[in-house]
Amino acid sequence: MTNSSTARIYGGEFAPHNRNNPRTIIAGWVNPGSRVLEVGPGNGVIGAHLRSARQCHVVGVEFVPEAAAVAASSFDAMIVGSIEDPAILQRAAASAPYDAIIFADVLEHLVDPWQVLRQMRPLLAGNGHVLLSAPNIAHWSARFNLLFGRFDYTDGYLMDRTHLRWFTWRSARAMATTCGYTVSDAATVFKPRFARFWRTFNGFQIVLRLTPVNTAASSSGQP
Numbered sequence: 001m002t003n004s005s006t007a008r009i010y011g012g013e014f015a016p017h018n019r020n021n022p023r024t025i026i027a028g029w030v031n032p033g034s035r036v037l038e039v040g041p042g043n044g045v046i047g048a049h050l051r052s053a054r055q056c057h058v059v060g061v062e063f064v065p066e067a068a069a070v071a072a073s074s075f076d077a078m079i080v081g082s083i084e085d086p087a088i089l090q091r092a093a094a095s096a097p098y099d100a101i102i103f104a105d106v107l108e109h110l111v112d113p114w115q116v117l118r119q120m121r122p123l124l125a126g127n128g129h130v131l132l133s134a135p136n137i138a139h140w141s142a143r144f145n146l147l148f149g150r151f152d153y154t155d156g157y158l159m160d161r162t163h164l165r166w167f168t169w170r171s172a173r174a175m176a177t178t179c180g181y182t183v184s185d186a187a188t189v190f191k192p193r194f195a196r197f198w199r200t201f202n203g204f205q206i207v208l209r210l211t212p213v214n215t216a217a218s219s220s221g222q223p
Helices: 022-028 045-053 065-074 086-093 113-123 140-147 169-178
Strands: 035-039 057-062 077-080 098-104 124-135 181-190 203-212
Touching (some): 022 181, 022 203, 045 057, 045 065, 057 086, 086 113, 113 124, 113 169, 169 181
Parallel strands (some): 035 098, 057 077
Antiparallel strands (some): 181 203
């Protein structure tokens, strides 16, 4: 995980009518009045929207103390720490069950996102979902740079230097299956926006709604 003393506060504005934005897509999948756990909310724009516009009860788990301080007033409860810390997971579990658990551009920052997704399943209500977004490393811009032998890190976006994991459409869906979920809905954030076709190539972000299955997850497919 990123050192909290040097980490950025992720976030931005919430645009409720922008359908080419992962935050908007994810928020649209949350029913009014839901109990929500948002992992890695950054400055808290999704949780704030869900709480004010959809009357949801929202609990946040934020690794960066500075970000948690910014977002705390917009949440019903804020837990500071890593969801990969058993003590933090236990504190989040104390407010379960949740109708929705959100990972908006967060899983790629975790050491073991497979294990985290498995640990979320018991925290979901009977009709609950995990809602996630992740950058698509197979986006044309990354492919183009690789043609010239470049894999340069940046501050934010697709090549964020704090990413520990990388996903394509195929590997993101495989992770869901491996961890005991089915993909019940999927959406794509395109870049450039006008190129709204060929999601494996022009898709900049992968957005998935996951439904847990009844059978125990297999351990196959995890690195």
